[in-house]
Amino acid sequence: MIKNKILEKSIWALWLGLLALPFMGKKAGILAIAILLVILLLPLLNGLIARFGISVSRLNFLSSSANWLKTNKKMALLILFSFAAILPLFMNRYFVDVAVLCGIYIVLALGLNVIVGLTGLLALGYIAFYAVGAYCYALLWTHYHINFWLALPIGTALAGVFGVLLGSPVLRLRGDYLAIVTLGFGEITRIVLNNWDELTRGPNGILGIARPSIGDFIIKQPIHYYYLILAFVVLTIFITTRLEHSRIGRAWVAIREDEVAAAACGVNVTLMKLLAFATGAAFAGLGGVFFAGKMIFVSPESFTFMESVMVLCMVVLGGMGSIPGVILGAIALIILPEALRQFQFYRLLMFGGAMALMMIIRPQGLIPSQRRKMELEEENG
Amino acid sequence: MPALYLDIVGKKRGVNNNIILKLEDVKTSYGRIEALKGISLFLRKREIVTLIGANGAGKTTTLMTICGIVKNSGGHILFDGEDIKEASPQKLVRRGISQVPEGRRIFPRLSVIENLEMGAFIRNDRAGIRSDLERVYSLFPILRERRKQKGGTLSGGEQQMLAIGRALMARPRLLLLDEPSLGLAPMLVEQIFRIIEEIKQGEVTILLVEQNAKKALSCADRGYVLENGLITLEDTASRLLENEKVKASYLGA
Ligand SMILES: Nc1ncnc2c1ncn2[C@@H]1O[C@H](COP(=O)(O)OP(=O)(O)O)[C@@H](O)[C@H]1O
Ligand SMILES: [Mg+2]
Numbered sequence: 300m301i302k303n304k305i306l307e308k309s310i311w312a313l314w315l316g317l318l319a320l321p322f323m324g325k326k327a328g329i330l331a332i333a334i335l336l337v338i339l340l341l342p343l344l345n346g347l348i349a350r351f352g353i354s355v356s357r358l359n360f361l362s363s364s365a366n367w368l369k370t371n372k373k374m375a376l377l378i379l380f381s382f383a384a385i386l387p388l389f390m391n392r393y394f395v396d397v398a399v400l401c402g403i404y405i406v407l408a409l410g411l412n413v414i415v416g417l418t419g420l421l422a423l424g425y426i427a428f429y430a431v432g433a434y435c436y437a438l439l440w441t442h443y444h445i446n447f448w449l450a451l452p453i454g455t456a457l458a459g460v461f462g463v464l465l466g467s468p469v470l471r472l473r474g475d476y477l478a479i480v481t482l483g484f485g486e487i488t489r490i491v492l493n494n495w496d497e498l499t500r501g502p503n504g505i506l507g508i509a510r511p512s513i514g515d516f517i518i519k520q521p522i523h524y525y526y527l528i529l530a531f532v533v534l535t536i537f538i539t540t541r542l543e544h545s546r547i548g549r550a551w552v553a554i555r556e557d558e559v560a561a562a563a564c565g566v567n568v569t570l571m572k573l574l575a576f577a578t579g580a581a582f583a584g585l586g587g588v589f590f591a592g593k594m595i596f597v598s599p600e601s602f603t604f605m606e607s608v609m610v611l612c613m614v615v616l617g618g619m620g621s622i623p624g625v626i627l628g629a630i631a632l633i634i635l636p637e638a639l640r641q642f643q644f645y646r647l648l649m650f651g652g653a654m655a656l657m658m659i660i661r662p663q664g665l666i667p668s669q670r671r672k673m674e675l676e677e678e679n680g
Numbered sequence: 681m682p683a684l685y686l687d688i689v690g691k692k693r694g695v696n697n698n699i700i701l702k703l704e705d706v707k708t709s710y711g712r713i714e715a716l717k718g719i720s721l722f723l724r725k726r727e728i729v730t731l732i733g734a735n736g737a738g739k740t741t742t743l744m745t746i747c748g749i750v751k752n753s754g755g756h757i758l759f760d761g762e763d764i765k766e767a768s769p770q771k772l773v774r775r776g777i778s779q780v781p782e783g784r785r786i787f788p789r790l791s792v793i794e795n796l797e798m799g800a801f802i803r804n805d806r807a808g809i810r811s812d813l814e815r816v817y818s819l820f821p822i823l824r825e826r827r828k829q830k831g832g833t834l835s836g837g838e839q840q841m842l843a844i845g846r847a848l849m850a851r852p853r854l855l856l857l858d859e860p861s862l863g864l865a866p867m868l869v870e871q872i873f874r875i876i877e878e879i880k881q882g883e884v885t886i887l888l889v890e891q892n893a894k895k896a897l898s899c900a901d902r903g904y905v906l907e908n909g910l911i912t913l914e915d916t917a918s919r920l921l922e923n924e925k926v927k928a929s930y931l932g933a
Contacts, residue, residue, distance in 0.1 A: 546801070553798050556787035562749055563781055565773030565802035565850065 380533070387525045395521040397637050399593065402528030403586050404629040406535045408613040409622065410582025413539060415611065416620035416668070417548065418575040419555025421478045423607055424465075424485020428458040428580035430492060430602040432587020437505040437597045438498070447511035447592045451585065458584020459577040466576030470569055485607050492599040504598025511592045524593050531589060535582055540622060542578065551575055552620075612654065618664025627665045700725045700760060700854055700885050701746070707754035708738075708745045715741040717909040718755060723854070723885050728876070730888045730896040730917065732930055733906035739889040740782050742906070743856045746887070747779045748772045759854070774802050778852035782859050782889075784843040788832030792823055795831050795842055799849030809849070816845040819875055837868035844875070848884075855879065857888045861895060873899050893930035897921045905930070 387395045407429060414422050435454035439445040445453070469480045492499045499505065511518045511527065518527060542548050550571045553561035562568050591597050609632060617628020639645075701723040708716040715738045723729050733739050744750040746757060748769040757764050764772060778799075787795050796816060800809045817824040820841040826834060831842060840860055847855060857876070861869040873895050880886060890896035897903055897917045905913035905926065913926065920926050 549798065550801070552790070553787060553801070556789055557785050559749065559781055560785040560787060561798075562769045563747065563773070563779045563785075564798045564846070565770040567768070567770045 383529060384526075387522045392521050395525050397633065399521060399524045399528050401630050401633045402525070402532050403590055403593075404610065404613060404633055405532050405626050406528075406582055406586040406589075407610045408617070408625045408629040409535050409539050410579040410586070411610050412579075412614050412620065412622070412625045413542070413551070413582075414575050414579035415614050416625065417543060417555065418551040418572060420572065420575065421474060421481075422576075422579075423478045423482035423604075423611065424488070425481070425579070425583060425610055426602045426604075426606040427465075427485040427488035428461055428583035429587040429590070429606070430488055430599075431458040431461050431580075432584030433591040433597045433601070434492065434499065434505070434587075435584070436588040436591040437508050440508050441505055444509075446509065447588070451588050454588035455581045455584040458587065459581035461584075462576040462578075462580025463573050465580075466573045470572055482604070482607075485602075485604060489599050489602050489604075492602070499599075502599060504596055504600075506596050508591050508595040508597070510595060518592075528589060531585060535585070536622060536626070539582075543622070547571065547574065616654065616664060618667040621664065621666050621668035624664050624666035624668065631665070698724050699758075701887070702758040703742075703746070703755065704758070705755035706742075706745060706752050706757060708741050708750055708752045710741075710750075715909055716745065716752070719906070719909070719911045720755075721904050721911060721914070723887060725885055726880065726883065727902065728880055728886045728888060728900045730890055730893075730900040730903045731906055732890055732893040732896055732903060732926075734929075735891070737906040738909040739906055740858055741909075743779060743781075743858050743887070743889060747777050747856060749779075770802065773850055773852075776851075776853035777856065778847040778850045778854070779856040780843045780847045780858060780860060782862070784836075784839045786831040786834075786839050786842050786846065789830055791828050791830055792834070792842060793827045795846050796823070796849050799846035800851075802850060808851070812849055812851055816848055819848075819878060820845055837864050837871070840864060840868075840872060841875075844872075844879075848879070852884060855884050855886045857886060859889055859891060861890065861892045869895060893926065894921075897926075 387398060390398065407425070410428075411422070411425050414420050414425070432454040435457050436447065436450040439450045439453065440447075465481065465484050469477055472480055493502055495501070518524060550561065550566045553564060553566055554568055554571055558568055590601070594601075613628040613632050614625050615628075616632065617626065618624025699722050703719055703721050705718045705720055706716055707714065707718050719738075719742065721729070721731075731739050731742060741750060745752045748764070748767055748771070752765060759772070759775065759777065764775075767775070787798060790798065793813075796813060797809075800812065803809055817827075822838055823841060823845055826838065831839065834842060844857070844860065860872050860876070864872065869892065876886065876888065877899055888896055888900060897920055900917040903913075903915065903917050903920045904911050905920070913920065913923065915923065921931070
């Protein structure tokens with residue numbers, strides 16, 4: 300039993316340390332693994348020592364710090380936020396770029412989490428809404444010179460409308476059927492973008508999109524984009540958290556748990572499902588507008604089925620329905636392929652392996668949502 | 681004879697005022713399958729009425745049609761004298777119709793208290809909700825003990841109590857119970873029926889669907905027998921208990 304736990308935690312430490320490797324170099328990476336090992340194994344050590352009757356009060360600082368985090372949530376959030384705010388000052392351009400990518404995917408994953416994690420609707424073509432946002436800004440700029448800040452609400456709203464459009468015909472479908480139809484929708488969107496030459500310029504994509512600017516100040520350095528996406532991430536976290544704990548959030552969870560029972564409790568199932576689609580899609584639209592403003596170029600290539608799968612993996616890996624989990628999932632799945640870059644050909648293989656490993660040792664996700672965590676632990680115990 | 685005329689009208693009006701739910705020739709189909717072929721029934725305020733019938737007779741369909749989750753293709757459903765055919769399920773919950781669905785259907789990954797809170801989803805009178813929660817706990821003390829446990833980890837009987845408690849949290853005037861004794865041990869069945877009678881002490885009217893006809897008829901005021909989507913018998917519960925046909929088909933005697 301304890302042996303298993305040690306093994307599990309060690310794998311954890313290795314896994315996380317591996318992520319840190321390219322950022323810190325080999326020596327520091329190994330140090331990071333060692334530190335993680337100690338931190339993760341400490342509670343176990345605690346148990347072992349207690350077995351031999353040695354006083355453990357001094358080793359309890361870890362659990363007490365966990366308690367502190369629980370009671371001082373605001374403080375912890377503030378620390379995390381400050382950390383995120385000063386982080387790019389210590390990184391080179393490349394890593395700031397990776398961090399910006401993380402930010403985009405956090406917004407996407409939190410949006411999809413509303414649909415999949417909270418409401419329990421397995422949607423596969425999610426990246427189409429991201430495309431709607433990106434192309435919305437690209438077209439608005441190239442045709443009407445509408446700037447980034449104006450395109451932002453338009454793209455967000457338009458993606459939300461697409462969410463409702465997709466949502467309404469598939470409301471009656473469940474599980475596999477819903478997955479297949481939404482997958483189809485994602486592919487249709489990509490194919491339309493690829494073939495509607497007059498509007499989208501097909502596979503060549505749209506060039507010459509304006510970078511966002513504030514007054515005379517043009518956002519163009521990775522670090523500028525970093526702070527912009529950080530603001531969007533904070534906004535997304537704020538809104539999704541508020542939603543989750545609202546009446547709407549409770550209705551979503553009830554639908555996920557049992558649709559008929561939710562209806563019997565007076566939940567307007569149709570409306571709430573549409574709202575989930577609209578909300579999730581709107582965040583993808585927001586991310587899409589940002590993406591277009593960052594790349595100053597959009598083409599259908601960026602919106603393949605693999606991207607949808609990637610975002611879905613972030614949600615599942617991080618812990619369905621858990622906001623901190625989904626954020627961590629997004630970060631891990633962006634950094635992991637970057638971290639594996641030096642392995643060239645084996646990269647995808649290792650990526651797949653790491654995912655499979657995670658699903659085996661931690662099926663409930665990195666940071667499971669409270670409810671799921673309790674459930675799975677009870678099954679064990 | 682004006683006096684007699686008035687008397688009849690008065691009586692009629694009196695009866696009408698006292699009727700909370702009335703189905704007139706209600707038909708419901710699933711695609712080409714006609715599950716209800718035109719049924720009529722009524723419930724007086726604070727009555728327990730039971731609907732008995734074999735598997736597949738259309739009992740669940742009747743309840744689903746009343747609470748609007750399944751739409752009827754013909755006939756009228758009057759609640760408080762108003763046609764509710766077009767009303768959505770959530771409107772009907774607000775108007776006072778609550779259902780305990782067949783097979784309990786509690787929210788498995790929500791705690792007992794969260795399940796009960798979901799029952800009060802349509803309400804926002806906090807004080808009222810709290811006092812109703814206390815009432816549910818006093819009806820089902822076990823739910824208080826298990827309030828932090830997840831619904832899915834409760835036993836079958838406890839889940840049934842939770843499902844009933846959740847429906848009561850909407851503070852219904854009409855409670856639809858779909859086979860509450862299904863799959864429960866005899867002792868628990870006793871307990872559930874005792875609680876049904878206790879609920880009746882409040883202001884609640886109950887439509888009780890059961891296969892356990894004996895139990896249902898002994899606690900109900902009146903009963904209907906449903907066969908293949910048609911009502912074949914209706915009478916007071918005590919007379920139905922004595923009815924030869926009912927005895928032969930449903931009481932296993
Ligand atoms: N969702 C459905 N789709 C198609 N047919 C159904 C559905 N639900 C019930 N039926 C059919 O309607 C009839 C009545 O079913 P039901 O109301 O569940 O009966 P009971 O509750 O009395 O057992 C049955 O013949 C059943 O097969
Ligand atoms: Mg039934």
